[in-house]
Amino acid sequence: MTSPTFHSLFSMKSLFLPLLPLQIRYFQLFHSHPMNPKIISNQCHHLRLKPSQTSCSRSYATMPSKGPVLPAAEGRSLCGEIHVIIGPMFAGKTTALLRRIQLAVDSGRRVAIIKSDKDNRYGLDSVVSHDGAKMPCFAVPELSVLRSKMGDEDYNMLDVIGIDEAQFFEDLYDFCHIAADHDGKTVIVAGLDGDYLRRKFGSVLDIIPLADSVTKLNSRCELCGRPAFFTLRKSDQTETELIGGADVYMPVCRRHYISGQAVIESTRFILEAKKIEPYSEAAPLSNF
Numbered sequence: 001m002t003s004p005t006f007h008s009l010f011s012m013k014s015l016f017l018p019l020l021p022l023q024i025r026y027f028q029l030f031h032s033h034p035m036n037p038k039i040i041s042n043q044c045h046h047l048r049l050k051p052s053q054t055s056c057s058r059s060y061a062t063m064p065s066k067g068p069v070l071p072a073a074e075g076r077s078l079c080g081e082i083h084v085i086i087g088p089m090f091a092g093k094t095t096a097l098l099r100r101i102q103l104a105v106d107s108g109r110r111v112a113i114i115k116s117d118k119d120n121r122y123g124l125d126s127v128v129s130h131d132g133a134k135m136p137c138f139a140v141p142e143l144s145v146l147r148s149k150m151g152d153e154d155y156n157m158l159d160v161i162g163i164d165e166a167q168f169f170e171d172l173y174d175f176c177h178i179a180a181d182h183d184g185k186t187v188i189v190a191g192l193d194g195d196y197l198r199r200k201f202g203s204v205l206d207i208i209p210l211a212d213s214v215t216k217l218n219s220r221c222e223l224c225g226r227p228a229f230f231t232l233r234k235s236d237q238t239e240t241e242l243i244g245g246a247d248v249y250m251p252v253c254r255r256h257y258i259s260g261q262a263v264i265e266s267t268r269f270i271l272e273a274k275k276i277e278p279y280s281e282a283a284p285l286s287n288f
């Protein structure tokens, strides 16, 4: 695997310089694109405390005595943050994640981006948006391996962790909880809230109660151009996890999700019926 070392991510500023035109491109895209981010936010008005006041042992002291009180990591503020970006495919989640990571890099913060190693669409060493904007990343089977992959020392120095394709990580809740509440990291999570059947996908919705902010993005319906909140799967495969892009999925509005899903289901029904009763003179295709 060609994952970048932490040190290469550490010096991301130099890595990003060649990306600058692309960055500008997706900055413009983000601001001018018709997609309309709706922000649902438990706006957390962070008190900017002096370093001596930022120990979470102080914050935890205000917690009920039951419940885990985690010891403070040495020398770090324990008041991390969790920001969640959700929406259907093609809504700009990866673009928004990369934009926020870029802002963190520009302000001198140390960052790492993680994606699931299940998503091998563009190779495993980068997070890539549908528009081609990209940044180096760690591709891991589960989030808990990040620390061992980077080493404790490098992990401890991280300020911001970006997670893309969060729906594929089973340990999302535990990782975000530890990273933000114990280790003082800012965690930015991007992922699908729902699958192609509009069921909750993985643990993305489970971390909403942990989050400082939740941003729900939408795309544009491929069939009518209205705001799209759902992802329609164009193929007849039924497994929940199926890696793919515009070849397999399209963003749709509610009306076209319902009609599209009906077409797909009846097509599947017809094809399955055909498997049982092969074409014969008695049952000509035109009867369908």
Ligand SMILES: Nc1ncnc2c1ncn2[C@@H]1O[C@H](COP(=O)(O)OP(=O)(O)O)[C@@H](O)[C@H]1O
Residues within 6 Å of the ligand: 029, 033, 087, 088, 089, 090, 091, 092, 093, 094, 095, 096, 128, 129, 130, 131, 219, 220, 222, 246, 250, 251
């Ligand atoms: N139906 C579509 N097919 C392919 N690309 C699309 C489609 N709709 C939007 N896009 C592009 O995808 C971009 C968003 O990409 P990305 O940030 O990777 O989205 P997400 O991570 O939410 O899937 C949009 O800015 C737009 O240019």
Ligand SMILES: Cc1cn([C@H]2C[C@H](O)[C@@H](COP(=O)(O)O)O2)c(=O)[nH]c1=O
Residues within 6 Å of the ligand: 088, 089, 090, 093, 094, 119, 165, 191, 192, 194, 195, 196, 197, 231, 240, 241, 242, 243, 244, 245, 249
């Ligand atoms: C709806 C849906 C999607 N997937 C897969 C398809 C892609 O590989 C990712 C989503 O990528 P994006 O960055 O949000 O465009 O998830 C899936 O496995 N199952 C589904 O139902």
